Amino acid sequence: MTTTTKKSSTGASGDGPAPMQRTLLTGSLPRYFAPALLAGVAIVTGGLLFALGTFSIPLFAVFTVVTYTVLVTLASARIESGRKAKDRLVTAVVYTCFGLAMVPLISLLWTVARMGVVRLDGYFLTVSMNGVTPTMDAGGVYHAIVGTIAITGFAALVSIPIGLMTAIYLVEYGRGRLKNAITFFVDVMTGIPSIVAGLFVVALWMVFFGPGTTNGAAGAVALSVLMIPVVVRSCEEMIRLVPNELREASYALGVPKWLTVVKVVLPTAIAGITTGIMLAIARVIGETAPLILTAGSSAVAINWNLFDGQMMSLPVFIYSQVRMGDAINYERAWAAALTLILIVMLLFFVARLVSRFFAPKFGR
Amino acid sequence: MAKRIDVSGLHVYYGDFKAVEDVSMTIEPRAVTAFIGSSGCGKSTFLRALNRMHEVAPNARVEGKVMLDDQDIYAPDVDPVAVRREIGMVFQRPNPFPTMSIYDNVIAGAKLNNQRLGRTEADDIVERSLHGANLWEEVKDRLSKPGAGLSGGQQQRLCIARAIAVEPAVLLMDEPCSALDPISTLAIEDLIAKLKENYTICIVTHNMQQAARVSDQTAFFNLAGTGKPGRLIEMDETNKIFTKPDKKETENYITGRFG
Structure with missing residues (x-):
């Protein structure tokens, strides 16, 4: 601006170049x-x-x-x-x-x-490491996929109801000191290092089942300790976003509060809640440290039973392969990493479909 | 179907703050009663106290008596949910349920209460309520479309259809036209005139012409001063309130010479 004004003023006084036409450009x-x-x-x-x-x-x-x-x-x-x-x-x-x-x-x-992609193929995805020596050109991650799905699934099964109901309590019912205390402890729990969650479950299992008991359920419980605060936080935000007008509209029709929550608030917030839950699952599906402590790191066979024996999972599989250090182990580790990423992407894809299907509609 | 409301000595509090003081009035059945007054004078609070909607706010409580025909709505064992089934409400901003179709919005009262409706019964209720709300002709071909896709005026009529679908005795309207254009406002006013044949209607409005047009009785509320509770100044036939009110305060308000 300043430059332009100067130029045009010198232009106007006659001793500069021809007067410049001032335009918007x-x-x-x-x-x-x-x-x-x-x-x-x-x-x-x-x-x-x-x-x-x-x-x-x-x-x-x-x-x-x-x-x-x-x-x-x-x-x-x-x-x-x-x-x-x-x-x-x-x-x-x-x-x-x-x-x-x-x-x-x-x-x-x-x-x-x-x-x-070097090692990722149908064979790799469908066989376990049972009877495969570390350097043999064979074996796959099926047992680890099974473990990851079983452990994460069980963790989600425990965490989603607890987390969602806590969130509902905090937004719809909670008042005063109890609400503040819960909010505070959820915040604290968000910051728990995952290895500490693992140690907690190791100690818990030692009390109940004796020392050295490792199984899938222990891993799942350790993961829920990490998952619950994330679920609470995201669901709380999403439920809070539901306009009060909708709750009032429902009350004014003579609908009790609990039905209003179940049939108005949750369906309206379902898209956000699904995304939040998926983020929580994605957060724990890659956890390694607590699973090494609780579910063991030496399982090689397929094990669907959460309550009996060690259970391999994809992150722990990657960890133990890398520790062996041969070329073939690195190949297996990379392929397992790619599998893990693909599983997470699949979850997000499903979550997107769910949200799109249930989300409030505004078409004409 | 329409019922009389008798209010005597009603005080409404939010915690320690007294919002409405000592209101007594009779709201006639099959008539429209308008509540007018400046912002914050407690008329909406009073309206919400008539179907216990104020209880949604924490710490809200009332003293006094509200009788719906011969039943006390604040009697100790009365469930506010039962009160609200008898006394429906339409809000300032249209609020159809965004997850539901137009059809489902109309029968929301039954659906949300887990009542089982037969297909023909539900169809009947939807058609009757939408006719009642003057909306049937506009939406009959797209009942399965989302309710949030309608225009603001249509949404508000959808909300009225939803409120009358549960067949309440009384319909409370909290500034139902303040978010609407004049054409939609006219449609709602026509609808109110039609609805009063069957319902007891209370309407809060900031628009005095509207009060004059639609109501039979008008109640004027005002604040005694800043931070003081709102009071009922005067209630009478609408004609009388707008031509020769008894109180000076009322006259000042309706003629625009305020304060």
Whole structure:
């Protein structure tokens, strides 16, 4: 703005170039300026690095981004206004941060997919490690998938009712000190390190079943200790979002409170509740430490029984394979990691379907 | 079907705060009674106390007596749920249930109470209630569509249909037109005139022309001062309130010379 005004005033006084026509576009860089500049900078830095013989992708990215940010800010400050220069600077910084955040994510997914597909096939998914020596070119993760599904499923079975009902209590019924106490303890529980949850169950099982008892149920209980606070928190938020008007509409029809909760509040919040529960499951399905302590780390056979004997799970399988350290073990670990990611993605896909099916509808 | 409401010496409190003080009035059956007054003067609170909806707020309580014909709605063993089945309510903002179709919204009272309805019985209730709410012609071809997809005025009439589907004796309306355009408002007002043949109707409104148009009786509420409870100033035939009210305060309010 300032630059423009100065120019037109010098133009008007007659000793500068011909008077400039002021339009809405005066003093703004053309739209293609930023992308063009970025492309130009990329070509120049790329060329320079090649010429110096030191080309590498990280170096190239850093030089390009820094040079572009400096240039675009300077150009904008000179031709446009100070406000626009700040805007371009912050835009560049925000995009850079976004890119930085995406780097580990993409790299992780790419690495897992690339390393995982080497061994991931029907055979790998359908056989256990029973009778397979660590370095033999055989064996699979079926027993670990079974364990993960059984343990996580049982943990969800325990945690979802407890968590959901706690959330309902906190929003719909709770008052005063009991409510505050529960909120406080749920917060504290959210922060429990997973290994501590594992130790807690080890101690609990020692009291009830004697020392050294490891089984799937112990693992499931350890996971529910971690899962319940997450379920409570997310369900609480979702139930709180249900407008009070809907509750009042229901009361005004002579519907008792408990039926209002069951048939109005929960169906309205079901999409959010499902997502929250899925997030909680995703949070615990990758837990390793508490499962090593409680469900054991040496099971090789298929075991569907939560109450008898050790149970392998995918994260623990990955851990124990990596510890063995041979090439074949790494292949198995990567394939198991890919399996775990695929299971989580499948869960999210199902959750999306559920929410879409039940969510409030606004069509005409 | 329509019942008389007799209120005597009603005080409404929110915790220690007294919101409404010492209201006594008789609300006639098969007539429309309008409550007017400035914001915060307790008319909505009073309306909600008539079907015990104020109890939704924690610490709310009342003193005094509200008789529905010969039954005391605040008698010790009376369940507020039973009171609300007799005295229905329509709210300021239309609030159809977003998870339900138009059809299900109308029979929500029965559905949410786990009552089993036969298919033909349910169809009858839906058609009768939607006719009653002047909405049947507009929605009869899309009863299975979501209720939230209707326009604001249609949604409000859907809410009225939902309220009359449970066949209450009294219908309370808390500013039912304040979120609606003039055309929809007119539709609701016509509907109120029709509904009063069968129901006792109480309506809270900020629109004095509306009170004058639709009501038979008008009650004027006002605050004694900031932080003081709201009181009933005057209640009479609507004609009289708007032409020659007994109290100076009422006259000031309806002529716009306030305070």
